[in-house]
Amino acid sequence: MIALPTGMQVFERGWLSSNNILFMDEQKNALVDSGYLIHAPQTLALVQQAMGERKLDLLVNTHLHSDHCGGNALLQRHYGCRTLIPVAETAAVATWDEDALSYAATGQQCERFGFDAAIQHGDRLQLGGMDWQVLAAPGHDPHSMILYCPQEGILISADALWENGFGVIFPELEGESGFAEQAAILQVIRELHPRIVIPGHGAAFGDVDAALQRAESRLDYLRADPRRNARNAAKVMLAFILLEARQLSIAGALAQLGNTRLITSSARLLGQEPSSLIPQLASELVSAGAARMDGDMLISTR
Known part of the structure; x- marks a missing residue:
């Protein structure tokens, strides 16, 4: 202390x-x-x-x-x-x-x-x-x-x-x-x-x-490799809205984040579209133990 x-x-x-x-x-x-x-x-x-x-x-x-x-x-x-x-x-x-x-x-x-x-x-x-x-x-x-x-x-x-x-x-x-x-x-x-x-x-x-x-x-x-910062940033933004909502579908995450300026710029640096990036990041949150999938719903475990 x-x-x-x-x-x-x-x-x-x-x-x-x-x-x-x-x-x-x-x-x-x-x-x-x-x-x-x-x-x-x-x-x-x-x-x-x-x-x-x-x-x-x-x-x-x-x-x-x-x-x-x-x-x-x-x-x-x-x-x-x-x-x-x-x-x-x-x-x-x-x-x-x-x-x-x-x-x-x-x-x-x-x-x-x-x-x-x-x-x-x-x-x-x-x-x-x-x-x-x-x-x-x-x-x-x-x-x-x-x-x-x-x-x-x-x-x-x-x-x-x-x-x-x-x-x-x-x-x-x-x-x-x-x-x-x-x-x-x-x-x-x-x-x-x-x-x-x-x-x-x-x-x-x-x-x-x-x-x-x-x-x-x-x-x-x-x-x-600045792409590391871009990927981390996008994952942090997804994790943030998941912590706020507690659960949301991938479609819901795309609706909330997919057209935001910082997600689109992160995706651009990674050579991807938000529509492919966000599902990947959701899977990474699951692999890290920060979330789980229940059907099409991403659910926070924190």
């Missing part, structure tokens, strides 16, 4: 939702990231249980993938909390451009929310009585931020670094650079020498050097 400073609490969530980090002090109460839409009531319940009658004053999003901001709207309605988002996403949120925000591109859901201000590289935030540096962390998402507290040696890494890897490198699916940026942010993290990393998914961990070595090895593997 990783010991965190007083007034800082991590809600480790299961897949579909990112972890949430709650800060409480005499000045303000703040939450970093809010999970996925269908888990929003659970996010609210976790915050209420931890804070009691206290008010959530501030909500900060490291990035705006659906699993990190899907609880924003409910928390805003309940608390009227001030909300900070990455600066590059402000125009897309203001107009609610679901293509630019990736929700239409991935077949995922997010309730419309607003924002009050933006965070950008070089900013400082006071959370839990501690000073946090805001650092740009492109790679998985070109607009992602991570938060570092030099005082405590704690890094909130979002999806830039997990204990065993990192998030899908989405920019590479559409011909944009992502591998180089991911390598750069891993080097930034190495130079920070954090004592503790709180990832976007999974438990907080302290053996950061080992995690970085695993992440760098994983990145080398993907860079050696």
